[in-house]
Amino acid sequence: MLRLIAVGLLIVGLALGLLTGWGVPLGETLFRYDPALLNTAQAGIQRYASPALWDDGVLPLLERPSWVLPAGSGALLLMLRGLLLSPRRR
Amino acid sequence: MLLRKNPGWTIAERQATPETLFFGRRAALAAAGLAGTGVALPTRRAGAVDLPTAMRNPRYRPERALTAEREATTYNNYYEFGSHKTISAAAQRLPQRPWTLRVEGLVERPGEFALDDLLRRVPVEERVYRHRCVEAWAMVVPWSGFQLSELMKLAAPLGSAKYVRFETAAVPSAMPGLRQSWYPWPYVEGCTIQEAANELSFMVVGAYGKPLPPQNGGPVRIHFPWKYGFKSGKSLARVVLTDQRPKSFWEQIQPQEYGFWANVNPAVPHPRWSQASERLLGTEERVPTQLFNGYGEFVSGLYEGVQGERLWF
Numbered sequence: 001m002l003r004l005i006a007v008g009l010l011i012v013g014l015a016l017g018l019l020t021g022w023g024v025p026l027g028e029t030l031f032r033y034d035p036a037l038l039n040t041a042q043a044g045i046q047r048y049a050s051p052a053l054w055d056d057g058v059l060p061l062l063e064r065p066s067w068v069l070p071a072g073s074g075a076l077l078l079m080l081r082g083l084l085l086s087p088r089r090r
Numbered sequence: 091m092l093l094r095k096n097p098g099w100t101i102a103e104r105q106a107t108p109e110t111l112f113f114g115r116r117a118a119l120a121a122a123g124l125a126g127t128g129v130a131l132p133t134r135r136a137g138a139v140d141l142p143t144a145m146r147n148p149r150y151r152p153e154r155a156l157t158a159e160r161e162a163t164t165y166n167n168y169y170e171f172g173s174h175k176t177i178s179a180a181a182q183r184l185p186q187r188p189w190t191l192r193v194e195g196l197v198e199r200p201g202e203f204a205l206d207d208l209l210r211r212v213p214v215e216e217r218v219y220r221h222r223c224v225e226a227w228a229m230v231v232p233w234s235g236f237q238l239s240e241l242m243k244l245a246a247p248l249g250s251a252k253y254v255r256f257e258t259a260a261v262p263s264a265m266p267g268l269r270q271s272w273y274p275w276p277y278v279e280g281c282t283i284q285e286a287a288n289e290l291s292f293m294v295v296g297a298y299g300k301p302l303p304p305q306n307g308g309p310v311r312i313h314f315p316w317k318y319g320f321k322s323g324k325s326l327a328r329v330v331l332t333d334q335r336p337k338s339f340w341e342q343i344q345p346q347e348y349g350f351w352a353n354v355n356p357a358v359p360h361p362r363w364s365q366a367s368e369r370l371l372g373t374e375e376r377v378p379t380q381l382f383n384g385y386g387e388f389v390s391g392l393y394e395g396v397q398g399e400r401l402w403f
Contacts, residue, residue: 028272036344038270039173046174055172055266063269 013071027062234296280336
């Protein structure tokens with residue numbers, strides 16, 4: 001199951017890179033998809049959680065190329081799976 | 091429980107004489123030679139950015155108590171600094187001088203004005219205006235500034251100019267919001283040439299008798315008191331006369347919620363909340379919202395005969 005999710009995320013990352021361009025920020029991709037989405041999310045996070053959570057947590061992710069977050073998460077999950085299923089743990 | 095007993099001499103902050111009137115009176119006394127005792131009367135605070143003495147224009151009565159300065163200057167919307175209300179500290183990074191305002195487009199005399207030079211060429215006065223945010227809160231502020239029509243006179247619009255486009259400064263080193271490169275910066279707002287000529291349209295350079303703080307749009311902003319606050323662009327860098335209706339920042343992002351006209355109307359709700367009443371900053375009292383924010387006598391004529399437009403978004 002973990003491997004399926006990881007491979008799915010890698011495919012999403014690849015597709016985003018091919019479709020939107022390898023250097024296009026995730027924020028721009030989401031903005032193109034729904035111009036109001038990020039504004040609503042930012043207002044919610046900054047007003048009801050913490051301004052810093054947006055500025056220092058979410059915004060750096062949105063500034064990265066679109067493919068980085070899904071592909072990076074997929075790669076991380078594959079590594080995690082590898083660790084969990086390593087011979088020492090069997 | 092804390093029991094606070096005020097001594098008999100205390101008064102509410104809203105009852106205090108506005109600083110601008112206090113200093114204005116001193117300036118008048120000094121000019122008339124009535125100070126007379128050999129004691130120098132300061133006309134403004136040492137170290138302050140230049141703000142000409144502004145006498146209050148009594149024509150515009152807010153019919154409400156002034157909002158406490160601390161409330162008005164610490165609860166702000168300024169998207170370039172964040173989407174929350176506590177941006178006042180971050181906004182201090184925006185340099186206020188030197189500041190130039192470019193006026194161009196369909197005008198006879200385009201130009202770039204150093205703000206302090208501009209303030210020597212226009213009559214500066216104080217007006218107490220109600221300010222109504224689209225988010226259903228409101229405040230009453232003594233603004234110092236000059237009528238937008240004075241700036242128009244200097245630039246002399248051509249007959250072909252139909253709209254005025256206001257652009258906020260975009261200063262990436264000071265404004266963290268500009269990191270969101272997907273938004274259509276700079277912040278743009280606009281009005282018709284008729285709205286710009288209306289006597290209420292006011293270029294603001296001060297508040298509470300002091301230079302306008304950056305979180306409120308300093309050093310210079312526009313204020314249309316009959317419209318929702320987002321129409322009144324802050325920290326203006328450029329004013330363009332044009333024959334094309336400007337597409338505003340919010341119109342590009344959420345056109346179903348924020349339009350070009352955005353006149354205050356309690357009977358037309360925002361898609362996500364009612365506009366029937368408003369919360370007064372400071373007292374938290376809820377009061378009924380008025381059509382055109384109560385300025386109908388000045389502006390309703392602007393919209394007679396305007397057909398097929400969403401005047402209230």
